[in-house]
Amino acid sequence: MSQLRPLPSDALRPRPCPVDGIVITDVAQGPDDDAWRWRLSLVGIEGEDLAFPTHDDVRRQFVPLDASVEIRFPDGHTQLLNRFDVAHFDREHDPATCQPTSPTRTFNLKLREDAQGELIARPLNGAMVLLAPAGWRWFVLLLSGQAKVIADHLLHPLEADDMLWIDPIPGHPVRIEGGGEILLARLPTD
Numbered sequence: 625m626s627q628l629r630p631l632p633s634d635a636l637r638p639r640p641c642p643v644d645g646i647v648i649t650d651v652a653q654g655p656d657d658d659a660w661r662w663r664l665s666l667v668g669i670e671g672e673d674l675a676f677p678t679h680d681d682v683r684r685q686f687v688p689l690d691a692s693v694e695i696r697f698p699d700g701h702t703q704l705l706n707r708f709d710v711a712h713f714d715r716e717h718d719p720a721t722c723q724p725t726s727p728t729r730t731f732n733l734k735l736r737e738d739a740q741g742e743l744i745a746r747p748l749n750g751a752m753v754l755l756a757p758a759g760w761r762w763f764v765l766l767l768s769g770q771a772k773v774i775a776d777h778l779l780h781p782l783e784a785d786d787m788l789w790i791d792p793i794p795g796h797p798v799r800i801e802g803g804g805e806i807l808l809a810r811l812p813t814d
Contacts, residue, residue: 626775626796631763631787638668645671651787652763655814661739662811663732664763669693670727676719683714683735685743689767689807691728696721708745708805731765733809744808751801754808758794761813763787769804 631651638649647668653660676695687710695703695711698720705711713719722730733743748771754762764773766782773780773788775798780788784804791813792798800806 627791685733762790763809767805771802
């Protein structure tokens, strides 16, 4: 049977970053805390033109949630990311700075080695179906609105800012119904 496991938001501990105007909340990492191959984090940005940390061994997916951001690269070119635009960065394409148009939260998926994963941020209007082959799971963050997750005979309601892990039976669809805005991460189980 599929498993639906809520992640209480009050269990997460935001930590200030050495850079003023940034607060980082580590959401989860796997397969274990020390030797993680993937990491999810929520970053609150209130400052202007903030330096992006560089990572030689990490690929990153980055999505602004509340406001657009302008990304500047070391060679001087820029990239504007609107809300819910997912950008992919790696050591050859690592940004230098990030300037939000107004205070925003961003969500990051960091991947090491050959780990795979995917971030999706989008409006939720009605129903959507998630599929996961063997070895994959879903993380859900409802950004606004209300929804319910239906997997096999299980039903779990979601309110704004609720987080949920979905470990589906491979090949069994999971349904999310509701209205609002949602962030999804598809991640390996190991």
